[in-house]
Amino acid sequence: MFPDELLYDVENNTWLRISSDNYVTIGVTSLLSALAGRLVRAKLKPPGTTIARGRSLGTLESERFVGPVPSPISGELVQTNQGLIDRPRIINDSPYEKGWIAWIRPMQLSTEKTLLSKAKDAKAPLTERIAQLHVRCFKAFPDREMYEIGTECSAVLVRLNEQMATMRIGEAIHLVSDDPTAYVEMIAWTERTGQSLVDWRKESELFHFIVKRVQ
Template sequence: MRLEIDHCEFPDDRLYDLDNNVWIRIDEKKVATLGITSVHAALAGKLKQVKFKPLETFLERGRSVATIESIKYFGAVRTPITGKLIEVNSALESKGEIASNHPYDEGWFVRIQPSQLDEEIRILTQPRTNEEKIRSQIRELRVRCFKAFPDYEMWEIGVDCAAVLVRLNELVNQIAINEVVHIISDDPTADIEMVRWSDQTGQGVLESRPEGKLTHFIVRKVK
């Protein structure tokens, strides 16, 4: 089960440090897997670089386990528990976008052997008991969680949808398969036109989301 708040997801099977936007999941061996939340992923954008602390490092609660960097963001991933760093997800060092697109699954960051789990676990929380705090955080940070993270953005305000589609076709012809485009349009016919465009081109419209007078579209090149 997953709680969804303003399109940002929070699986129920783990505990959260909402101040640092990280989660942990404890396995049967009392090892903690740590990752970032969907809010943290959306705030950072598509990650270009991930650097981990060395294995066997002893980490106090609140210390950095990794630094993350995108075109628009540089920050730290902080541990909500004290313990020894015993494993890192080395796949993120070459493909940081895995954490952007799959923060709760294959995008996990590190595994830690906790040393004070019984005490520190009480500080962590479940999202269903903190919905309003999460909603307020999303609003304050102006975060948008989408089904896929954009590689490109097209702000097309005051532009006729036909002209937008011409530009979109030009961009899609230039980008790689599986890359994603975020289009923002205020044309009232955009929703219908994007469906028609997808049918004609065979490209995927993953998401269409109205927001006031604007509509956000997430498009993935599939062929």
């Protein structure tokens, strides 16, 4: 959930990766991605802009969220991820890899990186915040939700098939079921249909599945 090789600005939910030539890559955490919901717009500042630590690299928008991306360090903005302009959802799907925000040439890296947290120190406060906010961070961000409480799994799978038929390849659905046989039935269903069970967990009596259409 929080890769070990990164440095984190825990307060602002951003991360930093230092490259061998001292350029840095900046992005947002999976926690921010989950809190924001499905992102629909990314506005990023142009290359050549000088950014002070804590100042915005741009803004992200979803149906329930509009917020800045504060830079964890000071420097010159070298490049932004233009793929986010056309498809901001990449941040939801891959916040630490394909969903990076910007490359920066740092000005005070040796000083400012001491203000950031290593993964081993960041995980506890970030995990605590996830628990406090009741956030679920899955391996894939769902496009749809199915809450099937009190419904037998056979009927749930019929409805899931109906949903899959209207979804595009690459889209995912979050299915919640309280049927005690749900996990076994879901494994059998994925083997029959060839669709992908990307993630699952059990919370109390509820099963949570993330299923992606792959064909």
